[in-house]
Amino acid sequence: MSSRITLDGVGQTFWVRGDEDKQLREFVAIENLDLDVAAGEFLTVVGPSGCGKSTVLDLIAGLAEPTSGELRIDGKPITGPGLDRSVVFQQYTLLPWRTAAGNVEFALEAKGGLSKKERAAGAREYLELVGLSEFANRYPHELSGGMKQRVAIARSLSYQPEVLLMDEPFGALDAQTRERLQEELVGIWKRTGTTVVFITHDIEEAVFLGQRVAVMSARPGGIKAIINVDLDRDAAAETDVRATREFAAYRHRIWSLLREQHAPAARTEELVHA
Amino acid sequence: MPSLIAEKTEARPNPRQEEAARAKGVSPGRRRAVSVARGVAGILTLALIWELAPTYGLVDAYFIPPLHVVLEEWWQMATDGELAKHVGASLVRSAIGFGLAIVVAIPVGAAIAWYRPVREFSTPVLEVFRNTAALAILPVFTLILGIGEASKISIVLYACFFPILLATISGVATVDPQLLRSAKVLGLSPVATFRKVVFPAAVPTIFTGIRISGAAAILVLIAAEMIGATAGLGFLINYAQFNFLIPKMYAAIITTALLGVAVNYGLVALERRFSRWRPA
Ligand SMILES: Nc1ncnc2c1ncn2[C@@H]1O[C@H](COP(=O)(O)OP(=O)(O)O)[C@@H](O)[C@H]1O
Ligand SMILES: [Mg+2]
Numbered sequence: 372m373s374s375r376i377t378l379d380g381v382g383q384t385f386w387v388r389g390d391e392d393k394q395l396r397e398f399v400a401i402e403n404l405d406l407d408v409a410a411g412e413f414l415t416v417v418g419p420s421g422c423g424k425s426t427v428l429d430l431i432a433g434l435a436e437p438t439s440g441e442l443r444i445d446g447k448p449i450t451g452p453g454l455d456r457s458v459v460f461q462q463y464t465l466l467p468w469r470t471a472a473g474n475v476e477f478a479l480e481a482k483g484g485l486s487k488k489e490r491a492a493g494a495r496e497y498l499e500l501v502g503l504s505e506f507a508n509r510y511p512h513e514l515s516g517g518m519k520q521r522v523a524i525a526r527s528l529s530y531q532p533e534v535l536l537m538d539e540p541f542g543a544l545d546a547q548t549r550e551r552l553q554e555e556l557v558g559i560w561k562r563t564g565t566t567v568v569f570i571t572h573d574i575e576e577a578v579f580l581g582q583r584v585a586v587m588s589a590r591p592g593g594i595k596a597i598i599n600v601d602l603d604r605d606a607a608a609e610t611d612v613r614a615t616r617e618f619a620a621y622r623h624r625i626w627s628l629l630r631e632q633h634a635p636a637a638r639t640e641e642l643v644h645a
Numbered sequence: 646m647p648s649l650i651a652e653k654t655e656a657r658p659n660p661r662q663e664e665a666a667r668a669k670g671v672s673p674g675r676r677r678a679v680s681v682a683r684g685v686a687g688i689l690t691l692a693l694i695w696e697l698a699p700t701y702g703l704v705d706a707y708f709i710p711p712l713h714v715v716l717e718e719w720w721q722m723a724t725d726g727e728l729a730k731h732v733g734a735s736l737v738r739s740a741i742g743f744g745l746a747i748v749v750a751i752p753v754g755a756a757i758a759w760y761r762p763v764r765e766f767s768t769p770v771l772e773v774f775r776n777t778a779a780l781a782i783l784p785v786f787t788l789i790l791g792i793g794e795a796s797k798i799s800i801v802l803y804a805c806f807f808p809i810l811l812a813t814i815s816g817v818a819t820v821d822p823q824l825l826r827s828a829k830v831l832g833l834s835p836v837a838t839f840r841k842v843v844f845p846a847a848v849p850t851i852f853t854g855i856r857i858s859g860a861a862a863i864l865v866l867i868a869a870e871m872i873g874a875t876a877g878l879g880f881l882i883n884y885a886q887f888n889f890l891i892p893k894m895y896a897a898i899i900t901t902a903l904l905g906v907a908v909n910y911g912l913v914a915l916e917r918r919f920s921r922w923r924p925a
Contacts, residue, residue: 464827481828489739511922515664
């Protein structure tokens, strides 16, 4: 199950109040952004912090409306959130008063049409998928950061969305946990065939996960380039893909793209402060 | 003797180590039995001072009789049913007022918090009411409702209402936006969002208000009963003082204190029962 997503000339402006003049003015977060995500694809979006990655994701999720342009899922315009899409945020968004299983059931309750027993069975199934069967009855505060994100992923997958949107979901985790979860996520994606849009500011993460990497530019945000990544991730368990020459080449290409746009900006900032 | 600093900064296993060991870190010096024993010792010290100070003439034994005299009187009142009558009268009044306050304040508070204009409109008014001491309003209640049960229950209701109301408003209004975003992603209706996300998230805050109210219920009632009543602990204290039944007065005061402690402990236990999910 998967869907195709199209963004067509999407722009988003926010009202902001200037730090110095205290005046209300418009701030262009993203401008004229085009993006096509194929059905079943794993696309990563990488860009510096503040370039508008979350803004794009919120728009696809239907949490916000664009000021211009159009977003479509399988050709139908996106008008709001829907159970065809699910989101995993960076901040842990589990309900703290519900156990791991209860949190997965929460999503199934929202989906509706399932008996209590079916919901419990669904929760068990998806917690197993993320390797948390033993922790089904733990409350979020009794879980580590990595486990919490696993529960959030299980919750997002439990209602079988066509598209999984992830906004820096592993950003707050330590390096080892992050790598393990990245590998698990690739495995889950292969098994479920869900379209994944994964946002990150970490170049290595983007290269490791994405079939394609969309590199974003900042101020205003837009897609600067899209890189096809062709790596043999099946071997990730035995060999260290991240240490291969190809991986390093992809990493460096994206790094250069990000550096290109960053260097002149940094220089002007220096001048302003001088 | 461990100071607060030593106690709070003591080396503990970090969460990863706890996870690896599948166990929770504990402090050797913080065994439950020891803490309880220290608490009991504190109470016994207070009792000893009360017993000895009048006996050795440090205070006037007529105005403050030794503890055993008061306890004998208390036992007498407990066995002949006098205490039960007054405690019963007070409990019924405060329970009705307190219960009504909970039943009314929570839905009203939730409704006020849900709509921002309503919230902004009513918050200053509510602050005025909350900060008007309930006892200052007592004459108004007596004027309108007479000196019977209605005015006493109303004053308890008044005193309990605002803490719960304001706690509900703040609990509902400060719900974690990130949780609301998750609910939105799942397409939850406003009613379902309230029931499954906002209200459970507000419960701990609401309970703080309920606990404040529980204490206020007894406090205000005792004072109200002193002014016009024929039964109740407040009446008993006042009556005993008026007739120089000094041990009886202290027995009633002790009962009031015990009642207050019991109510607070009951509410804390209830709160714990409803917030097992929170880190200790
Ligand atoms: N609701 C908002 N109001 C005003 N400015 C916003 C709002 N949301 C985001 N922005 C601004 O838009 C830019 C892009 O934000 P965001 O999409 O969160 O970036 P990223 O996720 O790439 O770090 C930032 O400069 C941010 O300050
Ligand atoms: Mg972001």
